[in-house]
Amino acid sequence: MPATAPPGAALVQMTGIVKDFTGVRALDGVDFTLRPGEIHAVMGENGAGKSTLIKVLTGVHGHDAGEILLDGEPVRFHSPKAAQAAGISTVYQEVNLTDNLSVAENLFAGREPRLGPFINFRAMRRKAKALLDDIGIDLNVAAPLSSYSIAMQQLVAIARAVDIESKVLILDEPTSSLDRDEVEVLLGVMRRLAADGTAMVFISHFLDQVYEISDRMTVLRNGTLVGEWATADLPQSELIGHMLGREAATLEQIERAASAHRVEDEEPLVEARGLGRKGSIAPYDLTVRRGEVVGLAGLLGSGRTETVRLIAGADRADSGALQFEGRRVGGHNSRTAAARGIAFCPENRKTEGLVGDLTVAENMILAMQASRGWARSIPVARRDKLVAEFIEKLGIRPADPDMPVKNLSGGNQQKVLLARWMLIEPKLLILDEPTRGIDVGAKADIQRLVAELSADGLSVLFVSAELDEVTRLSDRIAVLRDRELIAVLESEADMTTERIVDTIVAGGRES
């Protein structure tokens, strides 16, 4: 099936790359070809070997067998610095710049324009301004980097890499924290660079973006090469099939599973009336019935997270009232919320969800233990049984309850977090971006779980940046824009991606 290599001299040619980590073969004879001016997506589930392949190319890891040719010359980089000197730059998912330095200083750190022995700050600011103008973003280059959003910081990191005149630019999940407009800016920059002859390796979980921007795709699975295709020749469903190693359309099966049961007649579980918090989210009304999945859609920064945090008790509301099971909720905080049966999986797994150093088992029982208080420890036998049960039920891999949770992949971490809350048998489950940055398989697992749980009578508040996912799972969809809840879409006909986008664009006024 894979297309034969097209003509044109390869810029990077990796052949038969093998990489072993103690006992585990991370890459097994993988080939990868990158041509000048192409945008090449490397696709695969978490653990397929994408990151390892990139790290071999950029000198983070050495390889155990195989060959790398750069411009036809065999190379072996022993450090990222050596790779950078050879013209291979990388922009990582996490911004690795210095927060408290200015934008300009970050752009030119290590290669500042000089005036004798001194840094020529004026020239530096001017060049920085020109550079950012060039890629179409407008920032105050003298302001500290920390005064801008993560998305903007990401663009600064990219601008820096762009300016270093790289032959090869590697973008590892650069868009995961960007909103739609910012993604457009980034893709525009990528197109311009490609036209100038820069070759780019693009890694992203967002299939739409991959299809929009990439010329070719290399698909990996379990450390082996599945094949290389021109993007135009590979339909999405086939791509997913290749990545998962099973027939495509697994995701489609969940389609509207939630709508199999009727929830219109159920009594309301949550009623928010004029609930709001200054500077965070304007007062809103929202009702969640028993067994209902309510999706929250909107762009990054539209107030999706802020909306659910008030109901979760994670933030304190300064206006309005919240009713839960028909009773008014007072003195709402995370602890009392959990006691009432409100479970909250926050947006940022690492900083707000999991305790990295603790084991899988400990992270799972944390909420249950917290509700019992420290003095009443969960008996070891019961704990082991519960943990084993949920590892099995959610398919957490590796199935080792004593492993520090920080060593798990994103999808498995998300499942651990879900297990933590399922253990307390909640009535309302709040999921803020539960599928962000995780692989397709885990994503399907989590979506299926949401559908199952709601069929069992659990209510779910579901926040996601991916509109497909929201429309597929939700019974109703609340649409947000500019920190305001502008519409609630109820009818089957309204709950489409297009309708949501229209609503956001119209600002809710016409609907």
Place this chain on the structure above:
Amino acid sequence: MNYAKRLMWPLIILLALIVVNIVATGVDFIVPSVNEDGRLGGAFVNILRRSAPLLLIALGMTLVIATKGIDLSVGAVYAIGAAIACQTIIDAPDQTAAGLVFSAVAIALVVTAVIGAWNGVMVAYFGIQPIVATLILMIAGRGIAQLVTGGQIPKVQDSSPFTELGRGAFLAVPIPIWIAALVLTALALLTRRTALGMLLESVGGNPEASRLAGIRSKGITVLVYLVCALCAGLAGLIGAANLGSADANNGGLWIELDAILAVVIGGTALLGGRFFLLGTAIGVVIIGTLEDTIINVGLSSQWQFTAKAIVVFVVALLQSPEFRAWILKPIKRRPAAPAPAPAEEVQAK
């Protein structure tokens, strides 16, 4: 297991120190002798007895550090505990009354517990950084101790049962060793038989995630500072009982630094999270043994601080994964073993 691995390096250091001492002074160093009065003695038993106050403080400090905090006031609290107990006793007409000693000890412990709760409230409820919150009492505490003693050094009669706390023995074993062992056991049970240890590690490892999981982190934080101060007060009592007096200015001076040192040697990171009470205990014994070692190998006592610094340096290096990888690299290369993988890479598969 992870726990055993963490304890390995401190144990090796301790064993090495003991071996050095045995070489220098013979097996008498480690084998306890029996004194004429039937009590156990000998160099190592004496080290353990002298280390008891530091052990108590270091155990409390371990719990505080597990929550990502630090308690600089333990030395001052030591002095306050000592001052209150001694002053209460010398103010009474009959210093030998058992009831008096009992109530003196109780008053001292209650006051130190209140001080600890104060520290905890400042950290947990007012959000003051632990190092600043406890710095206040580190400075003010010695002043309070001076006010208690009126600027004098209260001397308790040798006949008072209070001195037994520091000098006495039970079943041939010195009382301070009993107290330290009991507190170690009690804290180990308190943290590992209940869920307190795990919740502490959770709060220290990720305060925000712990809050969102519904943990009462404020209450736990106050409890931990309270326990720490209580341990420091108890240490002050033992120290004062041993000397028969309470010196508000110099009692327990700089002991907070030795305690932090012992915690770090024992494998608990200052970043909070995982803690190792047994590791801390080994760290304390290392520090105690080190002081004797310097004399036994024939160095002058001026070497004490330098030697301590060297031990800290070595332990810190051995605990650093980067250093271990670097030093083991040439050894591991030979059998053509692949380089050790960063954990997340392996797990991701």
